[in-house]
Amino acid sequence: MSQSDTVYRPIIAPREKALSKQSLICLLQGLHDTVTTVELRNENAVTGRVEHVDAFMCVTMRNVTLKMPDGRCMRFSDFFVHGSNVRYIHIPDHINIRRTIEYNCNREKRAMEQLKKEHDLRVAAAQKKIERRQKQLAQKEAKQSTSKT
Structure with missing residues (x-):
């Protein structure tokens, strides 16, 4: 365009x-x-x-x-x-x-609803990413603690 x-x-x-x-x-x-x-x-x-x-x-x-x-x-x-x-x-x-x-x-109301949906999707994706990272860190700490003993 x-x-x-x-x-x-x-x-x-x-x-x-x-x-x-x-x-x-x-x-x-x-x-x-x-x-x-x-x-x-x-x-x-x-x-x-x-x-x-x-x-x-x-x-x-x-x-x-x-x-x-x-x-x-x-x-x-x-x-x-x-x-x-x-x-x-x-x-x-x-x-x-x-x-x-x-x-x-109703155009503005629909736009706000769409923005809210997009925001919720971004928040959910960020939460999943945080959970994965926390799980990786927990596994890494578990490995380190088992390798020390």
Whole structure:
């Protein structure tokens, strides 16, 4: 994976997490990597692949076509829409709204559970290693004590 292909994963502040969970922003965040249309307050429409939606409804998109009310179109590789400029965000038909909301609202809980599992596995492996080392030392001491007598 080249540096340009890396996924942008911003650090999210606690306030932003709370805003996402208490509103339908979690639905919009579920549109990650989905092609959709964002209608702007100035009558323009932006269609492209959603890269990121923050808690303030700011949308970062890739491979965008900007359609103006007079019919002109412009293409951009990257596009950022400030949340205050958003009028509508179209939810594609294939998105299950309920499942997307539940999934994104519980994402942090699932991540914490995964971290706990990984931590428990590391602790168990470390305990086994300590037990093996203690057993080896005990055997070594037993050999030394039997060789002295």
